Amino acid sequence: MTQRPATVRPRHRMVDRVSGILEFVARSEGASLTEIAxxxxxxxxxxxxxxxxxxxxxYLDERSRVYRLGAAPHFLNLVAGRGAVNRIVHDDLVRLxxxxxxxxVVLAVAIGSDIVYIDHVSDDPRTAYLAERFLRRSLxxxxxxxxxxxxxxxxxxxxxxxxLGDDDQSRVRLLLDELESIRATDMSVxxxxxxxxxxxxxxxxxREGDRVVAAVGVVGRHADLARDREQIITALRxxxxxWDERD
Numbered sequence: 001m002t003q004r005p006a007t008v009r010p011r012h013r014m015v016d017r018v019s020g021i022l023e024f025v026a027r028s029e030g031a032s033l034t035e036i037a038x039x040x041x042x043x044x045x046x047x048x049x050x051x052x053x054x055x056x057x058x059y060l061d062e063r064s065r066v067y068r069l070g071a072a073p074h075f076l077n078l079v080a081g082r083g084a085v086n087r088i089v090h091d092d093l094v095r096l097x098x099x100x101x102x103x104x105v106v107l108a109v110a111i112g113s114d115i116v117y118i119d120h121v122s123d124d125p126r127t128a129y130l131a132e133r134f135l136r137r138s139l140x141x142x143x144x145x146x147x148x149x150x151x152x153x154x155x156x157x158x159x160x161x162x163x164l165g166d167d168d169q170s171r172v173r174l175l176l177d178e179l180e181s182i183r184a185t186d187m188s189v190x191x192x193x194x195x196x197x198x199x200x201x202x203x204x205x206x207r208e209g210d211r212v213v214a215a216v217g218v219v220g221r222h223a224d225l226a227r228d229r230e231q232i233i234t235a236l237r238x239x240x241x242x243w244d245e246r247d
Contacts, residue, residue, distance in 0.1 A: 030066040097121040102220035108144035143188040143201035144215035150182040151212035204236040
C-alpha cells in the first residue's frame with residue numbers, strides 16, 4: 001500500500017495573528033494598537049477585538065493605550081509544570097562554560113519550526129546577539145536543533161524536513177542517518193552543520209518525563225571540540241544527572 005506523504009500542519013489566520021501579536025508585544029517595551037496592527041498586517045478594526053480579548057484573559061496588559069505582555073503566559077507554564085527548563089539556572093551554564101572552556105554554552109528550545117536560545121554564557125558576540133535578542137534560527141543548522149527534532153512525532157518531523165530547500169539537504173541526510181543514535185543517547189555530537197564550517201556543537205537533551213523540552217549545547221571551533229570531545233560529553237552528562245536530581 002502506498003504511504004501518504006507527510007503534510008505540514010495547516011496554519012490558521014486567526015491563530016497566526018494572535019501568536020504574532022503576543023510575540024511582537026513580548027519583544028517590545030510596550031506597543032500601541034496601531035503598531036500591533038501594522039506588525040501583523042491587519043486593519044486596526046480587526047486587531048482591536050483580538051487585543052481586547054487578550055487583555056480580558058490576561059495575555060496582554062494595557063495601560064494608557066500601551067500594551068505589554070500579561071501574566072497568563074507565565075501562569076500557563078507554571079500550570080503545565082514545565083520544571084525541566086525552569087530548574088536549569090544560569091549558574092549551570094556558567095559552570096559548563098568554565099569546565100569545558102568552550103566559546104559558548106546555550107539553553108535552547110523549539111518554537112514552532114525554529115530554535116531560540118533562551119539563556120547563554122558566551123564569549124562570541126554572534127551567539128550572544130542571537131540569545132539576547134531571542135532571535136529564531138533554523139533547527140536543522142544546530143546540534144541543539146537536531147536533539148530537539150529527534151523527539152518529534154514522525155508526522156511533524158517528515159513534514160518539516162520536506163519544507164527545507166536544497167541548501168539544507170545534506171543536513172537532512174545527516175539527521176536521518178543519526179536519528180536513532182540521537183534518540184538512544186539524547187545527544188548530538190559534532191554534526192558539522194552550522195553555517196560557519198569552523199563552528200560546531202555538542203548538545204544534550206533536557207527531558208521532562210518522556211518528552212524533550214529543551215537542549216543544552218556547547219558551541220565552539222570544530223577542531224577544539226573534537227579534541228576535547230569526551231571531556232565535554234562527560235561534563236554534559238554529569239550536569240544532566242544533576243538536573244534530574246532536582247525534580
